[in-house]
Amino acid sequence: MSSIYIKNAYIVTANGKGEIIKDGSIFIEDGEIKEVGKSDSMKAYRPEYLIDAAHKVVMPGLINTHVHLAQALMRGLVPDNVNLIEWLRDWVWPLQGNMTEDEAAVSTELTLLEMINSGTTTFLATSVNGRYGVNRTIDAVYKSGIRGAIGRQIMDIPGYADQPQMLHSGLIEDADKSLKEFEYVYGRWNNKDGRIWIWLSPRTPGAVSDDLFRRISLVVSEHNSGVTMHLAEVRDDIRYFGSRNTSPARFLKDLGMVGPKHVYVHGVWLTEEDMGIFAGTGTSVSHNPSSNSKLGSGIAKVVSMLRNGVNVTLGTDGGPSNDTYDLLRELRLALLLQKVDNLDPQAFNLMEAIKLATINGARGLGIETMVGSIEVGKRADLAIFDVRKPYTSPSVIAPISNLVYAGTGSDATDVIVDGKFLKKNGKVLVLDESLVIEKAERASAELLARAGKKDWTGPDPL
Ligand SMILES: [Zn+2]
Known part of the structure; x- marks a missing residue:
């Protein structure tokens, strides 16, 4: 023993x-x-x-509820002065759409290395696209010894919000194939050693038809699986819901896409009505303050969400938007931003903030009786x-x-x-740090060249 x-x-x-x-x-x-x-x-x-x-x-081991495993490799490869739409369309998606499976594997290892090094013991991965090698990604997570819920990406429209053709061709996927692969990896991995869970990660509103959302909802309840998706990150997102005469949470509720183990990411532009729907259904929000700051997206109303009874968790987002996967540093920014946004240093305190990164994260993943606090049992x-x-x-x-x-x-x-x-x-102990860094250094330059950005010198003012 x-x-x-x-x-x-x-x-x-x-x-x-x-x-x-x-x-x-x-x-x-x-x-x-x-x-x-x-x-x-x-x-x-x-x-x-x-x-x-x-x-x-x-x-308690930190719980990061928003991680892009394929993006660590893109740290420093993307400008730091563009808004979300441009950032996705011209940079992040062309890079991800040109990524090979081997490069995605290096990126996954680098992300795991950084998370483990900085005290994260459980995470929720979003947007795991077929081109990254879904099974291989899960295998790497399992071998590292960390706990992870892996969100298999799903979509049927190559768009974003109200722009139906925005996605890079290299990332376009077929919904039936994605669901089939979800079923395969779910059967093979879900709950393995109580450390791996297989979730669905619909791309974004505007990239998934209502029919597909309904199918996702059925699959999720049939398996008691989970769902994670970017939501209400920037004002463009709200325009999309407005054009459909609805709000983010009402839209999701109407499609059966709310409840426990539903973790929506960012939620910067949620209204009180949205918060009420999420609170009443046990739906969680992952707060990502660094990403929201860097992309100028806005400050999520975390204090309001908590007061309204929403389970708010904490996430780092990815390499080009944060740029670190260090959840402790995210905690610092979460605290500071709520104090300044509410013009009140008492608005948000240390222990409330720590809950976001621990027990609330566990609750979001539906594993709060297993982890998230230091308690007997x-x-x-x-x-x-x-x-x-x-x-x-x-x-x-x-x-x-x-x-x-x-x-x-x-x-x-x-x-x-x-x-x-x-x-x-x-x-x-579980990854060879110098080897992973060495592989990442090599792979990032190759990826940039393949994406047609060989001469780009990055955000450094050279
Ligand atoms: Zn994200």
């Missing part, structure tokens, strides 16, 4: 009471949290592995962060605040999923 004992830790439980345990300990056996409490009140154990977590913060998914760094010191008074406001995900010394180390003593 494998066991881990963590002692002298500053523990953020993210449990229902929002408890923080100073001088705390955690005992893990066979991948499950068996005891959590003050170090001096714990039972005596003889663990296989002992971690002295003095000067460290132990968090849950699986042992943890991230341990060193807060004795020049930029997080002095950390004796408020290590959690220092970590969130001043730290980075790379400060994670140990990252544990199901009681197994994916990162240990500062080193990622």
Whole structure:
């Protein structure tokens, strides 16, 4: 029986009471949290592995609810001064539409490496297109030891919002084939080792016909699977719903596309009415503040959504829009933006924000009884962060605040999923870091050339 004992830790439980345990300990056996409490009140154990977590913060493993696995490779390949429509049409889609399966595999490895390195233990992947190799992508996720819900892309119109022909030809897919492949990978992988889930990822409103949305809804309820999709990201999206005399949430409700394990991404332009529909149906929103900032999309009304009872989660989005998959840094921006947007430093506090990246994320994925907080009986998914760094010191008074406001995900010394180390003593064990970086460096230049952008020097002002 494998066991881990963590002692002298500053523990953020993210449990229902929002408890923080100073001088705390955690005992893990066979991948499950068996005891959590003050170090001096714990039972005596003889663990296989002992971690002295003095000067460290132990968090529930972070949960990133919006990840583009194929986009890490495109970090720094796209201008940083274009709006979403131009960004997609002229840059992101031509690059993705020219991507080979091998390049997508490198991108997936790079994303996994970055997430594991920075304390993420569970994620939701969006838009996994057939050209990336769906089965191969899932296999890479499984082998890394992380937990992941993988959204197989589906579409039947090559458009975006009210522009029906916007998509790059290399990304166009046939809905029947996508659904067939979904069924195959679902049968092969879903719930494997309690770590992999297969979801559907309709491309966007305007790229999926109403009929296809209805089919998706049936498939999802038949399998008790999940759905994730970009929604109400920019004002152009709202124009599309307006042209159909509806609103984002009403549109989805009418098609049977709301409920638990329905995670809609961005939601910057949702109205109070939309929030009410999502809250009443247990539908989640993934907040991606860096991406919304970089693309000038707007600031999502997170405080309003929470007050209205919506389950808000946190996501990083992809390489060209964030540009990092470090969820801890996303947490910092989420906090700051809500304070400034509400012109009120009390509008959103540290512990509320941490919930977005932990238990709310778990709820969004429908796995809140399994992970998302540090509680007895849950699986042992943890991230341990060193807060004795020049930029997080002095950390004796408020290590959690220092970590969130001043730290980075790379400060994670140990990252544990199901009681197994994916990162240990500062080193990622499950992927070869230098090899992955080497492959990515080579692949990005080749991809740029293939997409007809050989002479483009990137957003650096050369
Ligand atoms: Zn996205």
